[in-house]
Amino acid sequence: MNSSTTWPCAALANASLSSRTTLKIGGEVEVLLEPTDPEELRLAWMAAHEAGVPVRLLGGGANLLIEDGVLPGVVIATARMRRIFRLGDRWEGDPYMLDEEGGAEPAPEKTTGLVAWCGATLPALVRTAYDLGWTGLEGLIGVPGHLGGGVRMNAGGKWGELWDVIESVRVIGKGGEVFDLDRKDCSPSYRNGNLGDQIVTGAVLRLEPAPKPEVFERMKAYLAEKKAAQPVTESSSGCIFKNPDPELSEGRSAGLLVEQAGAKGLTRGGAIVSPLHGNFILNRGGAKAADVLGLIDEVVERVADKTGIPLEREVEIWRNEG
């Protein structure tokens, strides 16, 4: 990469990525860009394209396995784009640039809408909806990451998915153009927002009023169930595999298939297949990406040998390409 390239936002050379992922694994990237608003994000994206280098988006790093070594090109991190706005029921202009009070022309009556930039964390969104006495996001309690990553992955589970409450998303297309996509024109599916290469800069979420104690009770119950079943306090990247088609797997989840293949507790270096939940691989300290990749291959092979079912990865892998 040309060392004289100037970037439109904060830029860090040879930035370490491991601390920016929940698995705490990964090498460095040549340049890390940290935009603070949607326009800086667009300019950063354009500048990286013009420099002709690979460019990747990093949210909360909660669904990523990044190889050790040096990742070529640019990573754009959304961590400084955390803003969440309450959508007034009367607003003019651009909803993504409103202030927290609901806009330049605050409305006395508010709708139950939120506008969030891509770096807003999912826990902050869940909390905000609860604080406002709204339902619709509590099913995402305990899911880490940012709105942008969540939209891309269609984060969620048995209590609901992020796309259930999305009214529209704002994206950057390949040529750097910014546009809004209505929910009805999108086809999110299981763990996939199906937005291709488009960059999510934010979203409008539509929620419903609900008694706070009821929302609280649901949050409490969901979180308790999640904590009992998943190693939520350990370093992981969430579920490694997607659940297979229930017809093919006779209703067995990926985690159960891993367990039945006897792969729980397998270790490589500092990595281990969680003894609690077969679909999680943990970094118990000092694990390398190669350890996790080796475990993934071994688990896939064991499950295929035992059941004939090909496990498909949910976690995304960033490779150094040599």
Ligand SMILES: Cc1cc2nc3c(=O)[nH]c(=O)nc-3n(C[C@H](O)[C@H](O)[C@H](O)COP(=O)(O)OP(=O)(O)OC[C@H]3O[C@@H](n4cnc5c(N)ncnc54)[C@H](O)[C@@H]3O)c2cc1C
């Ligand atoms: C303990 C734990 C529990 C979890 N539980 C769940 C769960 O119950 N349900 C669930 O669905 N997931 C779960 N996950 C996985 C993770 O929380 C979700 O996949 C989350 O949506 C990832 O968001 P992120 O911001 O961290 O994305 P990242 O990991 O940073 O990135 C994931 C992908 O999204 C892309 N991306 C990031 N930001 C943008 C953007 N602005 N525009 C376009 N693309 C972007 C990245 O390039 C990458 O391809 C869990 C993870 C952990 C560690």
